[in-house]
Amino acid sequence: MIDFLTKMPKAELHLHIEGSLEPELMFALAQRNNIPLPYASLDDVRRAYQFENLQDFLDIYYASAAVLITEQDFYDLTWAYLEKCAEQNVVHSEIFFDPQTHTQRGISFKTVINGISRALADGKTQLGISSLLIMCFLRHLSAEEAMQTLVEAGPYIGQLAGVGLDSSELGHPPEKFSQVFAMASEMGLPAVAHAGEEGPAEYIWNALKLLKVKRIDHGVRCVDDPELVAVLRDNHIPLTVCPLSNTKLKVFEQMSQHNILELLDKGLNVTVNSDDPAYFGGYVNENFVALYQGLAMTQAQAVKLAQNSFNASFLENEEKQALLTRLDDFVARWPSSD
Ligand SMILES: Nc1ncnc2[nH]cnc12
Ligand SMILES: [Zn+2]
Secondary structure: OHHHHHHOOEEEEEEEHHHHOOHHHHHHHHHHHOOOOOOOOHHHHHHHOOOOOHHHHHHHHHHHHHHOOOHHHHHHHHHHHHHHHHHHOEEEEEEEEOHHHHHOOOOOHHHHHHHHHHHHHHHHHHHOOEEEEEEEEEOOOOHHHHHHHHHHHHHHHHHOOEEEEEOOOOOOOHHHHHHHHHHHHHOOOOEEEEEOOOOOHHHHHHHHHOOOOOEEEEOHHHHHOHHHHHHHHHOOOOEEEOHHHHHHOOOOOOHHHOOHHHHHHOOOOEEEOOEOHHHHOOOHHHHHHHHHHHHOOOHHHHHHHHHHHHHOOOOOHHHHHHHHHHHHHHHHHOOOOO
16 A cells, blocks of 8 residues: 555645755755854754644744855755655645745745746756745734735746745634735735644635635634535535644644545545655655545545645646546556555
8 A cells, every 4th residue: 555655646635835945965065165054064954843832833943044055045945845855756836935935044946936936846846846936924023014025026927827825824814915915916816824733623614705715724623613524525625634733733643533535525626645754754755645544544535635636736728637547547547546
């Protein structure tokens, strides 16, 4: 089964590129750019990656991003992630980036987006991986700052497939960003938002109603509201669920308590994603394996989750169909089932 999960073609729809900064690359970039780190060794880093909640993680995640300075740094970060995708049979990825994490410390928007975009273009030609880029606003910052970021993104709009909302959820509800998302929509950018990770079901409702999102990132707390579950199901609103992230940040104490398969059973379009793989113990395949080991996920459920990942993507219908066919062919050729 692990071999099946590893080789199965799949898409990733919830990945923060800054969250794929592995400790080894962090050390290399710190040295290259002469940036002091609060860690003496890789072991030191691993010891620091123990989190009680989302904010514990975010504090370390934003501090580590300080090693990213040049366009080449953003290229190297993105390329390392794409090499992982190739290894893990992730054939399509929709990637979040947080420009404000960088512009706030004096790195230009252009440096960030050009480094990432150049790696994504090479990922397509050299590795055959398709990708789309989603710009996230940091919800702990003001709506005005988000609006400035959207304006700054204007000249690069052709490189963006959508906008998202991330960072500290509690106390920063979706409605804070209604105007920014309305403006993004006028610019032709579809929206997604983190909601119902630590925040209540009400935040999911408001992301749908006020931000008009096409997908919910996380969304696992929807189960608190049966009416919301019905709306998500009937309107085919995908949830990009991140199992290892949720256990690392104590949204669920243990994988055996995770509700992803319950949501799948209820007919929701749930997908499996890694969120911040360098911090949470693995990439997409480690997440699939954790569901197999912690929740006894079946092969049929794994295939459904991979189908969902293509169906929930922002790809054109034709491209979606091609990837779904590739998955069907893979399953048909697999010698045994569970
Ligand atoms: N899991 C997460 N939730 C909110 N913001 C994030 N930024 C990076 N990872 C995040
Ligand atoms: Zn996330």
